[in-house]
Amino acid sequence: MAEIRNDIFFKMGSSASDAYFIFDIQQSSFTYVNDAFTILFNCLENSINIKQLWSAVHDEDKDHLQSCYEELLADGGTKKYVFRILSVDETVKYLKCSAYFDQEHNEIYGVLDDFTTAQENKTHIEQINGRKNVTLEVLSHDLKEPLGMIKMAVSSMENKIGRVAEEEFKDSLQFIADVCERNLKLIRSMVNHEFLKSSVVAIKRERVDLIWELKDVVRFYKRSHLREIRNFTFSSGQEKIFMFLDSMKFMQVVNNLISNAIKFTSFGGNIEVNAEDRGETVVVSVSDNGIGIPEKIKEKLFQNEKSVLRQGLNGEESGGLGMSIIKDIVDLHHGRIWLVSEQGIGTTFYIELPKQ
Structure with a gap:
């Protein structure tokens, strides 16, 4: 039965983009990893070094990952954990680990999902939302006075209909047009700035x-x-x-x-x-x-x-x-x-x- 189960796991791993592994508790070694696993950790299947893999774990997450490992062994069954690793070029990768502890055979079956792009997008979106709130505050403050001036100009024009010369009306209309143009430039500048910032969010296909x-x-x-x-x-x-x-x-x-x-x-x-x-x-x-x-x-x-x-x-x-x-x-x-x-x-x- 164990051989059938492993065979299915191997077939899934061979065609998956996620990293699949089987870890033998007693031998403290990986008995199976797929190609995605070796690519993720930049290692060869036949030369996986536990210490090397552990050194790749982000220093701030090592205690957390150790406690997750102990919890999995104590409780058994299936668990899900999130942690970070440092790749060869020192960039941070975010991983989701779905792990199952087979107590009968003393093995851990696991799948690692690299969700770095989604996490970075989330961070960027939070930053963009923060800037958006600041932008709206600035716009609401800076537009309040000119909109009030436009309202007063329109009210004055309404009250003087039929009692003022055409040139005075033209001057008032030109004043309104100038105020609108200045503030449209303000809005356009701020929107373009935010548009440029938002373009750095990584794509998600x-x-x-x-x-x-x-x-x-x-x-x-x-x-x-x-x-x-x-x-x-x-x-x-x-x-x-x-x-x-x-x-x-x-x-x-x-x-x-x-x-x-x-x-x-x-x-x-x-x-x-x-x-x-x-x-x-x-x-x-x-x-x-x-x-x-x-x-x-x-x-x-x-x-x-x-x-x-x-x-x-x-x-x-x-x-x-x-x-x-x-x-x-x-x-x-x-x-x-x-x-x-x-x-x-x-x-x-x-x-x-x-x-x-």
Whole structure:
């Protein structure tokens, strides 16, 4: 029976990305580890050194792990523990250990799940939420006075309707417009800063239907008021394309490209999103028939430089962070991004991503 159980465990371990092991209590040695285990601890299957593995455990977690080990032996059954290790390059890894103590054979069966990315994301998200609260406090404080001034100006204009000259009304309207513009710049600056900070969160890939995700984005624009001034289309030769990606971050990329296309495309212009399956990779493109991009800007477009900033056709401001963030997210997916653009004809951005 034990041989059958071990055989099943071995088969599971041979194809798993998690680290599988069997530890013999009496011999104080590992009788089985899978490939993922050796990769995690940077060791060879036939030369696993207990002291070496123990030295990899984070100093702050050693007492905790020792007490977990003693608890498992005392209680038996299945337990779950969390601890940290230091990899060869001194980076911290967070591990979840699901362990079962087989008292009859005096062996521990265990599975180690490396959830470092999820833990780091959680930490980053907590930091971002903290900054968000500070941002909202600053905005609520700094916007309170100008909004009050606008309210007073509007109230004064209402009271003077029919009793003041047109020039005075124009001055009041210009005052309101100036106050709004200054504070819109404040909001835009703070939002861009937080957007840049949030891009450092590591990606978390999940299996998604890319076609459905892209159609959903285009559907949003078709339902918005923008459908009256731009033509949005989606095309693909496939009904479904399944791949692994961080859909939230990648759709952020697509939205940013569409947003830029809107800024530099005239009323009635065309914006198309396309997805092409190339076997091991997928190419997503966002095209427009707008004003195009000058050669001198193309070279530095994906760099965070103010020299590439330019206003949209209707005077829309650019924070200058969008394209550099787009490239960062594409790089995190081990993909590449490039563009083809001709002034007066239009621009197409291409993103090629691996499916796995």
